[in-house]
Amino acid sequence: MKTIGKLAKELDISVETIRFYERKGLIVQPLKPENGYRLYNNILANQLKFILKAKALGFTLHEIASLMSLSGNCADVESMGLQKLRLIREKIADLQRLEGVIKEMTDSCKANQDPNSCPIINSLN
Amino acid sequence: MKTIGKLAKELDISVETIRFYERKGLIVQPLKPENGYRLYNNILANQLKFILKAKALGFTLHEIASLMSLSGNCADVESMGLQKLRLIREKIADLQRLEGVIKEMTDSCKANQDPNSCPIINSLN
DNA sequence: ATAAAGGCCGTACATAAGTACGGAGTCAAT
DNA sequence: ATTGACTCCGTACTTATGTACGGCCTTTAT
Numbered sequence: 001m002k003t004i005g006k007l008a009k010e011l012d013i014s015v016e017t018i019r020f021y022e023r024k025g026l027i028v029q030p031l032k033p034e035n036g037y038r039l040y041n042n043i044l045a046n047q048l049k050f051i052l053k054a055k056a057l058g059f060t061l062h063e064i065a066s067l068m069s070l071s072g073n074c075a076d077v078e079s080m081g082l083q084k085l086r087l088i089r090e091k092i093a094d095l096q097r098l099e100g101v102i103k104e105m106t107d108s109c110k111a112n113q114d115p116n117s118c119p120i121i122n123s124l125n
Numbered sequence: 126m127k128t129i130g131k132l133a134k135e136l137d138i139s140v141e142t143i144r145f146y147e148r149k150g151l152i153v154q155p156l157k158p159e160n161g162y163r164l165y166n167n168i169l170a171n172q173l174k175f176i177l178k179a180k181a182l183g184f185t186l187h188e189i190a191s192l193m194s195l196s197g198n199c200a201d202v203e204s205m206g207l208q209k210l211r212l213i214r215e216k217i218a219d220l221q222r223l224e225g226v227i228k229e230m231t232d233s234c235k236a237n238q239d240p241n242s243c244p245i246i247n248s249l250n
Numbered sequence: 251a252t253a254a255a256g257g258c259c260g261t262a263c264a265t266a267a268g269t270a271c272g273g274a275g276t277c278a279a280t
Numbered sequence: 281a282t283t284g285a286c287t288c289c290g291t292a293c294t295t296a297t298g299t300a301c302g303g304c305c306t307t308t309a310t
Contacts, residue, residue: 005286015287020268035276037287050249058223061267067246074243078234081245085227088220095217098183102210109203118199120206121192124175130256140257145298160306162257186297 001039011048018048026051026065059084126164136173143173151176151190184209 008015021027027047030038047068054064063080070076108119133140146152152172155163172193179189188205195201233244 003286014269016269017267019289024267032288035287037276053249057226070243070246072241072243072246074234074237074240074245077243077245078231081227081231081234085224085231088224088227092217092220092224095183095213095220099210099213099217101182102206102213106203106206106210109199109206112199115199116197118195118197118202120199120202121195121197124178128257139299141299142297144259149297157258160257162306 001041002045004038004040007040007045007048010045011052013048013052021048021051021061024061024065026061026068057084058088126166127170129163129165132165132170132173135170136177138173138177146173146176146186149186149190151186151193182209183213 002010004015004018008018018027022029027044030040030044032038050068051061051064054067055061059067063084067077067080070080105120105123108123112119127135129140129143133143143152147154152169155165155169157163175193176186176189179192180186184192188209192202192205195205230245230248233248237244
């Protein structure tokens with residue numbers, strides 16, 4: 001059983017963040033002994049690790065809450081994963097379009113002679 | 126000279142957004158005649174169009190303010206463009222890594238037999 | 251002349267994901 | 281026993297990019 005401070009240090013997040021996740025309903029408030037301090041067992045600690053890993057995969061806290069409530073039903077979890085995958089692919093495509101446009105622009109800067117007339121600015125005007 | 130409402134409609138943004146950009150210093154407050162109404166000339170309208178185009182390219186309002194203040198110095202503008210390009214490429218790489226991880230996970234869901242034990246959930250635990 | 255539409259201003263609210271603060275109680279070490 | 285570290289709680293603040301609201305004034309159309 002760890003106090004909130006130990007757990008926070010172990011997970012490399014802040015105490016406030018743990019309390020924030022609790023307020024948001026991602027984890028339950030652990031039972032508190034007579035002194036009123038939160039004490040975390042391994043189950044709770046693992047739930048927090050789950051949250052952090054899912055966050056690293058780009059899931060929002062809201063999605064993570066759903067994910068946790070699906071309690072292992074594989075089809076539902078898969079469907080959330082596929083949805084996220086679609087979103088990620090859309091974002092990639094968007095960024096690649098952007099990459100092309102901005103690369104063109106900076107290339108035309110390189111080809112430009114007059115330092116006081118910028119093709120980027122001109123193309124935006 | 127257009128009133129704020131006409132201009133907003135023409136640019137397909139809201140009146141509030143124009144006032145917001147003004148508060149943020151992206152555009153100046155146009156001179157107002159005796160009735161106190163903002164009246165926009167073409168210069169101002171073009172600046173707004175510039176803002177919208179740059180926004181579509183993924184520049185933040187803050188970056189757009191810088192961009193506008195560079196007043197056409199090509200080297201400076203190019204440097205901002207290149208920086209943005211680096212950022213975009215990093216984001217793309219990040220998303221592609223994510224794509225791989227999540228695709229693996231959903232694939233292993235497809236291969237899974239037991240609907241009550243999900244490889245995604247298991248891998249996060 | 252009157253009513254609807256448009257404009258003004260300042261402020262609050264929205265979202266996401268936290269961070270910061272202040273006052274008070276508690277625990278651990280010297 | 282005292283000091284410093286830790287915890288509690290509730291609330292406010294943060295960043296980015298707006299949106300919404302309420303009260304009041306002006307313009308426009310009928």
